[in-house]
Amino acid sequence: MSALQQCYVIKDAPGKGMGMFATRDIKRGECILSEKPLVFASRNLIKTQRAIDAMTELDKKAFFALHNVHSDVPTAIGIVRTNALPLGADAVDCAVYKVMSRVNHTCAPNVHHTWNPKTKKEYLHAIEDIATGSEILTSYLEPFLVREDRMKFLRKNFKFECRCSLCAAPSPEYDSTVNRIKIYSDLIMTCASTNPKKSIQFVREVLVLLDKIGGEGKTPFYYDGYQISAMYGDYTLAQEWANLLLESYIMDEGEEGEKYERYLKYSKNPRSHERAGCAPRQILS
Template structure:
């Protein structure tokens, strides 16, 4: 490292006093190189972006460019702090607090955690988890019901900020394509691409694949594999 990089690295926060300093800094500030990745990286700037349970940016590792990206998930006023989330977005307040303290040793005071009563938000999150489980559970036995759960989940996400829709648009597209409802598949594929660009940009590793789906909803590898049904 250069002297400047070393100074920047060792100025990062470290919550682990029982391990060598450099290792503790990596464990505290490292961002995973992809979903469920074992490897992580520490960045001079991105590792200093603070947490919010209601973030205004989404961070993504791109294995093609080998870079970490931040994409705004909503309009950010000039002078406002850029905030990302260190957590799974679908957690109730009590669970968020426990995980943040265990992994980073701070108590979150973001707009969501500081709200007087988390009851409505927590109920919405719990319902999202139930619907999420039921989407694929019903996909083979009652695909129309499965699509209803997709739509309910998307509506629930709108109630808590509208983030995290990309995987549910994909579920809706995949199920519609499987059952040959290509009008509905086109609807979901278009929304999937728009949502993915917001999350990961056009440089994202799945951009070309989702672009292909939006241009031709029949291009999914499992399209038409189930008896045709109109699910809309």
């Protein structure tokens, strides 16, 4: 567990069980916590159960103190399903934590959690300023889901009705914006090989739309802008995107993030991308 624990406390969160709360003002981009797992888990239930059985008594005590909403399966497996975080965005395997697993959900989070396979730790970074006394909240969801899909996923997997600011009442405008983001996201790389200027336009459109729904989630789109610009040899534009990419990534995941060194390299030398110059040169700006 990180030495930065003085910025939060784990205490009762009315209607939610336990939760994490800020004990001082926390700045955007600040690392709130880095933590090694209590136990790793996978879809192989026998392997997972063996990993739980092998924990120390102290770790077992912390593990079995976590909430369990899945009463239809063995207690240990229910705790895993309730509290585990994936080991990366598309990972099948996951892990359970003594502290990190106490962070509650909202569809409008003020923190971002990421797994770093090099350090084998989960990191929690503030993605906005958090005032003293505020609850520190993450999202259990993949990005860009409309309200109906968010609520359906949370009911099925976590057995609760989300009452956050985005779910308390229907928001057709928010859902429409999310759907447009998904459409443009698909078009960015689809158009990259035939109409890179249009791809860059779609990137810019997505960034404008993201600002309408809170402004988070820009890092992968800065990467798209950088990669396309570098591919077509527009290194002036690639430099602009690379600088934005690095700045955004540091705010999301910090300098301890898995991709920090790679994005720093791009910022120092926009020609360093492995696909730089692979397409006929075009000025895309």
